[in-house]
Amino acid sequence: MYCRTAQLIGNRKELSEESLPSLEEVVMDGAKAQAILEASRSSMGMDISPIDLINIERFSARVASLASYRLELQEYLRSKMSQVAPNLATLIGDVVGARLISHAGSLTNLAKYPASTVQILGAEKALFRYWGAPSLLGKEVAAVMVGQEPSWVTGEDDDGGRVPTSVYGEKLRGQVEERLTFYETGDVPRKNVDVMKEAIKEATDVATEVKxxxxxxxxxxxxxxxxxxxxxxxxxxxxxxxxxxxxxxxxxxxxxxxxxxxxx
Structure with missing residues (x-):
């Protein structure tokens, strides 16, 4: 947003009331746009040379372009993960799921890993190089529901098999949330076998309906x-x-x- 604003303003001497609608569209705040306009009129900073202004505009345009491209990549990743690994994406998110698949080499390799291996993916160097307590979490710590928990709570999570539905991922995510809640309230979470029975039934119903x-x-x-x-x-x-x-x-x-x- 800062770079888009700088790109829009250019030379502050040329900023006027006519630029307010465009400025408000960038900063998404009318009061902030008005404050920028007033600051441009009262600023005591020295004038920018034409060469510096050209480089600032080019840099701002580049940053804005990269930010836009990043959004496109995120949308592509979301679409791809919903097709390739819908359960993994539902459980820990598109970005973290893609990182785990990349680190494991393939989705098949990741599905074959035990929980203890998934737990340290991305932390191998720290694990074999530590002086004292080793790092117990790798890429999965980036998942919101895992990373926001205290270190004594965070543990392991598993990925299920590949099915063309996110039912298993939703059920697994619910189990993780129940286990995290257990440390706060003491409510005993449901058994995995019971939850998987529900998942199998729902997945079967979904497959039957699709068929x-x-x-x-x-x-x-x-x-x-x-x-x-x-x-x-x-x-x-x-x-x-x-x-x-x-x-x-x-x-x-x-x-x-x-x-x-x-x-x-």
Whole structure:
């Protein structure tokens, strides 16, 4: 925002009331835009040379472009993770999930790792180089719900298998939240086997519903094709070519009948 503001203002002497709408659009605050305008008029700083101003504008444009590109990458990552690893993304987020996959080498490798290995991904150097207590958390500490907890609470989390639904990720995330709540309230969390039974049932229902919709869609498509073929067949009969054998036979019969009537 600062760079976009600097890029918009340029030379402060050229900033006027006409620039307020554009400035307010950048800073998203009318009062702040007015304060910037007033500050530009009362500033005691020295004037910027044309060369310095050019470099400032180029630098600001570059930073704003990189920020925009970063947003595009985030959207791409979100879309890709929802297709490749929806459960992992639901459990710990798109960015942290992608970091874990990258560090493990592949999603398959990550799925095969035990919890103790997942726990130290990204902290291997610190683990084998420590003088005293080792680092017990790696990339996963970047997850919001893990990183905000005190060090004596943070522990391990696992990633389930690959399925085209985020049901398992939602259930696993709920289990993690229940275990974190346990340290505060003492409420005993549900057993994993019970939660996974619910997840399997919901995932099965989702798969059944998706399959039902696909079958229904396929039936409609076949029905449209059959209707189109029937209509094309009727059109061919009505608008048939005069040179076809059937048409020729009908014409020969008509000619013979006409000739007999003339002879009579």
């Amino acid at each position: 039902r919709k696909l079958v229904k869609k396929e039936k409609k498509r076949l029905k449209r094709e059959k209707k189109l073929q029937d209509s094309n067949g009727d059109a061919e009969v009505e608008n048939g070519d005069a040179d076809t054998p059937v048409v020729k036979e009908e014409e020969e019969k008509k000619k013979k009948k006409t000739k007999l009537l003339q002879e009579d």
